Amino acid sequence: MARKRETNPGVRVIGRRIYDSKNGKSCHQCRQKTLDFAAPCKVMKKNKLCPIKFCYKCLSNRYGENAEEVAKLDDWMCPLCRGICICSVCRTSRGQQPTGILAPQAKARGLSVYELLEVEGHDKFAYQKKPKLVNASNEGSSNSESVPGTKVRIIDVAKEKKKKVKSSDKLKEDIQFETQLPQGISLTCVSSIDIPTEEAGNVCQLFEFCSAFRKALALKEEHAETIVRELFVCGRDTRRQQYSSIIQMMIQLLDLISKDREMSLSLSATDNSWFTAIGEIILQSKVLSDEFPLETFVAGVAAYEKMNASRKLKLLNFLCDESLSTWAMRNYIKSQTRECGEQKKEAKQKAAAAKEKEKELKQMLQGEVAKAIMEKNGAPLSIEEHNSVVSQIKDEAKEAHEEMIEAKGMKCGMTVICDVRRTEPIMLDDNGFVIWKLKCFEEEQIFLLQDLGTFDDLCPHERWLAFKPEQKPEIEKYISSKR
Structure with missing residues (x-):
């Protein structure tokens, strides 16, 4: 039996947003009922004020406007009244495809979503739903001949699978081509x-x-x-x-x-x-x-x-x-390994404690925001009021997060110290290439390549190559693809 959708889930606090299906204001763009600050449209339609509102988040990410600033204007027109609304409903009504999630891509270029569409073209981005795969076992039952088009649909699924296999093989070839080792220079x-x-x-x-x-x-x-x-x-x-x-x-x-x-x-x-x-x-x-x-x-x-x-x-x-x-050296190795284990355990405990502290402070943050809203009888907080409530907790949460990152860094930094007998290579591949990060190059953050040659060489010899610090992303990409 299909589960019925809950029409009134009540008040929910998710991150910094408070969702209230009863008292919340609905945003035209994201269609979510929240207690966030929302900017109301000031246009009169048929002697009535336009009911459309845009929450501060959608107005900022999608259109590059500040909700509190436009709310102070007497003649502010919402994107719908201006005919530039890019929500999925409005785009569909204009014969365009919904764009899907573009906010991160636009933000990376320093633009709003609307500005990105204006620059790149409104028809360039179109969200495509993933096609549902047909259940071949059900379609291939004894009634298949009596249902028109059944066999054709099964064949189509097989074709789709073949296409996926081909595209997967092509992707592997592209990755293999793209993730070549950059050119190194002889280590001299x-x-x-x-x-x-x-x-x-x-x-x-x-x-x-x-x-x-x-x-x-x-x-x-x-x-x-x-x-x-x-x-x-x-x-x-x-x-x-x-x-x-x-x-x-x-x-x-x-x-x-x-x-x-x-x-x-x-x-x-x-x-x-x-x-x-x-x-x-x-x-x-x-x-x-x-x-x-x-x-x-x-x-x-x-x-x-x-x-x-x-x-x-x-x-x-x-x-x-x-x-x-x-x-004497074996004894030193054992003592260093023991000491490293103790330090690693201590770092792990510190990381767990800092993570728990950060979690508790985030929960406290949500509770304080919800409490402040309840004290205003459900009225939304302004951005200034919101920042005033959370500023202290925010600083404590940031400090706890930094403690956790520092503890995790201590834990990760002990990998080489534990095995003082030798430094382990980062990667050894089938071509006889060994990639190293050695202590004598720690300050420069340089990767080294040891080329052992192949077993087919009549005079096998090794070569050592160094990579420049700016080649680090390419090396990491190569290592990731090989792993």
Whole structure:
């Protein structure tokens, strides 16, 4: 049994509007009975005042007029009397299609709906109702032959479905075409330091390690920059061995690894001991044994001094990776994860409390407006009266909303901190493209693309590309389409 429409639903408060089916004034445009301020028409028709009224919201959004200002005029004519009314009934009577919802589109262009129609043309916008799909199972019953046109209607539905499938495929093709990655540029600069493009991945790896474990290793904030500058800017023989930043960090990591593995090493930056120790650890791990054979380290520090910046950086990154398996670093990772979990829980509780506070204040706001109207025996509030009633609560609600946004931001910002061992890529697609946002580029808000190449390449090699900050919307659109 169909539910009967309720003709007198009473007083309802929705947002800032109070709907009253009994005492409310009906707006000609939206045909809603509200207690909002409405501007009455001042035109006399057959010795009677025109009964048409427009609520402040419709008058502002649709026609760009202020309800309180026009209400003070003695000769104000409503849009209907001026012959420019764009409500669905009036447009239909003039042989035009209803426009549907255009207010957001007009507002985005700084126009009212009427001004948008004047600029673009009144026939450009037409609201189309969605066609109701025919129930094929009912139409295909045994009486179908006795009902004229039944089979034809079923065939039409099948055609519509085929059209939808085709349009859906076309939409996918359009999305695939439109969401291409923008053109990036080779990554040749990190933290204002020029680097060879082929070393971009190794440099970024060092920066991320130093950022994640700066506290654990008591490193200075600019430690990674100092090492990269020493390698690629200062060049060879600019510092003595004992003052070299990269050698000092290698010795620090070697000390961490040797203690964990109970290796009896006596390390010093003034002799060959630290370089020989690296050879022993490479021999145990067998990770770089092909690139750095044992005889390399037998030759002593002289062999290290002959190495180019790329090989020195590889050795340092190797020690960084090896240090992650030590008890001290694992313990630090666990403590950071635990601390992050506690902070995340606290942020979640703060966000929930702020959201509840905002909800309560909104309900209080509606109640205060309704109370003020009831005290005036149902007479609508002016905009000034309305603002006076809600101003204080509005400020409190805004403050609660800002608290909730801040708490949510805290919660979202802990994703990377929790996993201090590595930074997770934003996206990896089938073309061998990896998109990153690294800590060393946080201030610039730069996305990076790691091109791993394909498995078909005879000489696979990776490339690193950087995108400009203004390309951020295109990158986000690409990521969204791929997900």
